[in-house]
Amino acid sequence: MTDRSAEDGSAVPAVAVVDAETPGNVGTIARAMKNFGFEDLLLVDPPALDPDGEAYGYAGQAREDVLPTATETTFEAVVSEYHTVGFTAVTNEDGTSHVRFPYLTPRELAEELQGEGRQTALVFGRERTGLYNEELAELDRVCAIPADPAYPVLNLGQAATIALYELRELALGETHLPDREPSWATPGEVERFHDHFETFLEHIEYPEEKRAKTERLLRRLLGRTTPTGRELTTLRGVMRKAKRTFDRE
Amino acid sequence: MTDRSAEDGSAVPAVAVVDAETPGNVGTIARAMKNFGFEDLLLVDPPALDPDGEAYGYAGQAREDVLPTATETTFEAVVSEYHTVGFTAVTNEDGTSHVRFPYLTPRELAEELQGEGRQTALVFGRERTGLYNEELAELDRVCAIPADPAYPVLNLGQAATIALYELRELALGETHLPDREPSWATPGEVERFHDHFETFLEHIEYPEEKRAKTERLLRRLLGRTTPTGRELTTLRGVMRKAKRTFDRE
Numbered sequence: 087m088t089d090r091s092a093e094d095g096s097a098v099p100a101v102a103v104v105d106a107e108t109p110g111n112v113g114t115i116a117r118a119m120k121n122f123g124f125e126d127l128l129l130v131d132p133p134a135l136d137p138d139g140e141a142y143g144y145a146g147q148a149r150e151d152v153l154p155t156a157t158e159t160t161f162e163a164v165v166s167e168y169h170t171v172g173f174t175a176v177t178n179e180d181g182t183s184h185v186r187f188p189y190l191t192p193r194e195l196a197e198e199l200q201g202e203g204r205q206t207a208l209v210f211g212r213e214r215t216g217l218y219n220e221e222l223a224e225l226d227r228v229c230a231i232p233a234d235p236a237y238p239v240l241n242l243g244q245a246a247t248i249a250l251y252e253l254r255e256l257a258l259g260e261t262h263l264p265d266r267e268p269s270w271a272t273p274g275e276v277e278r279f280h281d282h283f284e285t286f287l288e289h290i291e292y293p294e295e296k297r298a299k300t301e302r303l304l305r306r307l308l309g310r311t312t313p314t315g316r317e318l319t320t321l322r323g324v325m326r327k328a329k330r331t332f333d334r335e
Numbered sequence: 336m337t338d339r340s341a342e343d344g345s346a347v348p349a350v351a352v353v354d355a356e357t358p359g360n361v362g363t364i365a366r367a368m369k370n371f372g373f374e375d376l377l378l379v380d381p382p383a384l385d386p387d388g389e390a391y392g393y394a395g396q397a398r399e400d401v402l403p404t405a406t407e408t409t410f411e412a413v414v415s416e417y418h419t420v421g422f423t424a425v426t427n428e429d430g431t432s433h434v435r436f437p438y439l440t441p442r443e444l445a446e447e448l449q450g451e452g453r454q455t456a457l458v459f460g461r462e463r464t465g466l467y468n469e470e471l472a473e474l475d476r477v478c479a480i481p482a483d484p485a486y487p488v489l490n491l492g493q494a495a496t497i498a499l500y501e502l503r504e505l506a507l508g509e510t511h512l513p514d515r516e517p518s519w520a521t522p523g524e525v526e527r528f529h530d531h532f533e534t535f536l537e538h539i540e541y542p543e544e545k546r547a548k549t550e551r552l553l554r555r556l557l558g559r560t561t562p563t564g565r566e567l568t569t570l571r572g573v574m575r576k577a578k579r580t581f582d583r584e
Contacts, residue, residue: 117490123483147486177512188518188563232503232510234372237396241366244496251497254481261481264428269437314437 098257099171099199099206100126101250102164104221106242107213109133113144113153114243115210115250120148122250123257127156128164128207144243165224168207171195172217172225173249175239185219189228192252198227199256208249213242271315279318280305286325290332347506348420348448348455349375350499351413353470355491356462358382362393362402363492364459364499369397371499372506376405377413377456393492414473417456420444421466421474422498424488434468438477441501447476448505457498462491520564528567529554535574539581 101124106112112135116127135141135153142149164170171190178187190198199206209225211217222228231240231248240248254261271279283304287297350368355361361384365376384390384402391398413419420439427436439447448455458474460466471477480489480497489497503510520528532553536546 114490114493118493120486121482121489121493123485144490146488146490175511184563184565189512191512230512231500232512233370234503234507235509235511237369238511239395240370241363241393241395244363244367244370244493247493247496248500251480251500254483258483260484262424262484262487263426263438263440263479263481314433316433 097203097205098124098126099208099253100124100128100168101246102128102130102159102168102170102207102209103132103242103246104130104161104209104217105212106210107133108242109135109139109141110144111213111241111243113141113148115246116141116145116148116152116156118243118247118250119152120146122254124250125152125155127152129156129158130161130164132156132158161221161224164207164209167205169202169204169227170207170209170225171227171229172209172211172222173229173231173245174211174216174222175230175233175245176216177228177230185223186228186230189230191232192229192249195227195229195249196253196255199253208246208253210242210246210249269314269316271313271318275315275318276308276313279308279313279322282322282325286329289329346452346454347373347375348457348502349373349377349417350495351377351379351408351417351419351456351458352381352491352495353379353410353458353466354461355381355459357491358384358388358390359393360462360490360492362390362397364495365390365397365401365405366393366395367492367496367499368401369395371503373499374401374404376401378405378407379410379413381405381407410470410473413456413458416454418451418453418476419456419458419474420476420478421458421460421471422478422480422494423460423465423471424479424482424494425465426477426479434472435477435479438479440481441478441498444476444478444498445502445504448502457495457502459491459495459498518563518565520562520567524564524567525557525562528557528562528571531571531574535578538578 101115101119103112103115106129112129112132119125119127135156142153145153174186174189176186177189178185208229209217211221217225229249231245233240280301284297284301287300292300350364350373352361352364355378361378361381368374368376391402394402423435423438425435426438427434457478458466458470460470466474478498480494482489529550533546533550536549541549
């Protein structure tokens with residue numbers, strides 16, 4: 087049991103998979119862990135994980151670290167060493183039974199675990215039947231993924247993928263997506279664009295009585311979105327080029 | 336092309352999968368669609384989907400409807416009939432290239448599509464290489480799932496699962512998770528519990544000088560969470576039973 091911490095000091099949760107039948111699902115979970123920054127995989131009664139089989143085949147780059155460093159353990163050890171969260175598709179309706187109630191959604195769980203200093207284990211059950219009542223009763227928290235009432239039962243690998251995606255901020259300082267702020271056009275650039283467009287309408291001898299309406303239309307269109315500086319520069323370039331070509335004729 | 340609408344009038348997006356190689360991934364996507372209320376699956380150059388093969392094996396209950404009613408179509412038809420959103424792990428850094436910029440995260444996309452009246456298609460690319468630049472250039476919007484900079488490339492089926500989970504409110508009126516509000520204890524119930532505990536301490540002849548401190552400790556503990564009515568009732572039952580047993584001796 088390692089003790090890795092995210093930047094804010096919250097412990098990065100471990101992932102425990104109980105009694106999985108399908109090596110492919112273990113591989114899928116390992117890949118999602120790697121995609122979202124999780125490292126510690128705990129396996130309770132796992133299927134055989136052949137390095138040439140489906141678990142490694144489905145794990146992507148997690149075959150290099152998450153899968154080979156996974157720890158085989160027991161349900162009792164997970165319960166005694168970790169603050170535990172059990173995942174289930176089947177909740178109780180209300181507070182008359184506390185085996186599967188109260189529950190959190192993954193997003194609520196992400197908020198609750200922010201700043202949680204204890205090591206947490208996210209516990210996923212077997213493919214067909216999930217976690218048994220006796221198991222859930224031993225776990226500290228219950229988490230359920232909101233889904234269609236007509237078919238709320240997710241595949242094990244897909245459920246874990248969604249959970250790890252929602253909890254990624256516990257494990258990742260930052261994501262691969264670059265900051266997008268600096269590229270948006272400033273209000274001043276937008277105004278200069280509209281000025282340019284007005285001049286352009288004059289230049290192409292656009293009917294005078296229609297100019298205000300057309301300028302307003304373009305203002306409304308651009309007003310509904312946030313253009314980038316590049317978009318406006320490009321459009322102004324189109325108008326400049328049109329003017330030059332027009333002037334030459 | 337059906338025209339199903341969610342309760343708020345926004346159109347329920349279709350899902351388009353371009354040039355998938357692995358039938359299992361198509362099945363995984365179909366299952367996620369069924370879990371989150373989506374129905375229309377568009378397949379561009381799909382692999383053969385054998386009813387006894389992996390696509391149907393992975394689809395869960397989606398084998399009954401989403402998969403058999405999937406439409407084989409062309410990329411051009413998707414572009415001309417839908418408002419399109421292309422999914423990619425690889426974005427551009429900034430506004431100097433607009434092939435993969437600006438992009439939305441799935442959560443931002445969910446907000447943007449709320450109230451969108453046009454039919455939208457969520458477009459996913461091939462396993463190894465995703466959507467090509469020439470394809471993304473034809474699509475209206477770009478969406479990227481935030482992930483670990485060290486390994487941001489998700490498996491196709493897992494990426495679609497996360498996207499459909501995030502967009503579920505466009506397709507589902509409600510989820511299977513019951514309303515949890517009514518079960519929480521009211522402030523009055525919490526106070527009655529603390530009164531009961533105070534009486535109980537008296538009754539068990541708990542050292543007088545420690546009572547206030549112990550009561551405060553329990554108040555702080557319960558104050559950090561929201562107990563259900565049932566939890567408090569059960570704990571009060573424990574105290575009542577202890578008192579009865581104590582009285583009998």
